[in-house]
Amino acid sequence: MKILIRADGGYNIGMGHVMRMLVLADRLKDFSEVVFVCRKNGEFETGVNLIEAYGYPVFTVNGEAIIDQLAGIGGDCLITDSYDADESYFKCTRDIFSITGYMDDLNKVRINADFIINQNIYAQDLGYEKYEGTLLLLGTQYALLRDEFRGLPARKTRRDVExxxxxxxxxxxxxxxxxxxxxxxxxxxxxxxxxxxxxxxxxxxxxxxxx
Structure with a gap:
């Protein structure tokens, strides 16, 4: 299976989208081919550089006709982590890819995808209106944690902070x-x-x- 991950990182939007998708990619690569699709100009170059440093191939796209560019790259599954996605984006990409997923935080648009992940503690309270067949993965049990944060001992509160x-x-x-x-x-x-x-x-x- 070939999985495309659509995410950007940079000066204005931060690196959160890229970082959590890298965690997901590290799990998916055990049984799939994983490639990233990112915008690359001065603003987003650091995001692309970080992904490449982790060893993943990156296809770069521009902001125009992005649906056509995704279709041209091709794949079995598309996972998107971007606030730029709108209802038209979801409709078009679901027609192109066999499986589509979205990493969400805000539930600002109706998301036509096979699955939606929202790892935030408030995710259950956002009132998702899902399409038929959409799997909702909501809450902290779906948090994407890097290996260095897994299995940590219980936190201890120190009386004196140094x-x-x-x-x-x-x-x-x-x-x-x-x-x-x-x-x-x-x-x-x-x-x-x-x-x-x-x-x-x-x-x-x-x-x-x-x-």
Missing amino acids: SVLVTLGGSDPQNLTEKIALKLGRAFPGITFHVTVGPSFINGDSLEAVE
Whole structure:
């Protein structure tokens, strides 16, 4: 089986779509051929680079006539993780691919797909109006966790806090990381803060200057 995964990552939209699809791809590759389909321009280049670093082939497309481009690539299954998908997209892709799936967060449009995954804790409360035959996979039991987060011991709460990890994801276009680091450092001078940023973060120089 050939599975296409349609997802983008970059400076403005962050890397969340790509990261969770990489988790899914790592499971699917054991029994399927997995390829990614991504936009690639200045904004989305970091997403493409990350996927390629994980060893997956990437077909790049532009924003125009994307349905035709997906059909041209071909495959048995299409899994989409993108807020750009609308009802027309779902209708057309379901006519092209034998199996279609969508990774959702918001339930903003009616999704015509064979399965919908929403791993958020509030997913059951969104009131999905599904098409006949659509499988709903809703809730945290469907969370896509990387291997390093599986099987961790129960969390222990320390009475005295000595160090804190601060991370706002893969891009942080508003540079909130720096603002938060400044405020935390001033408010809690006795605590060490470890700040982690992602591949699309572009304010590294100014962040490193924070004391």
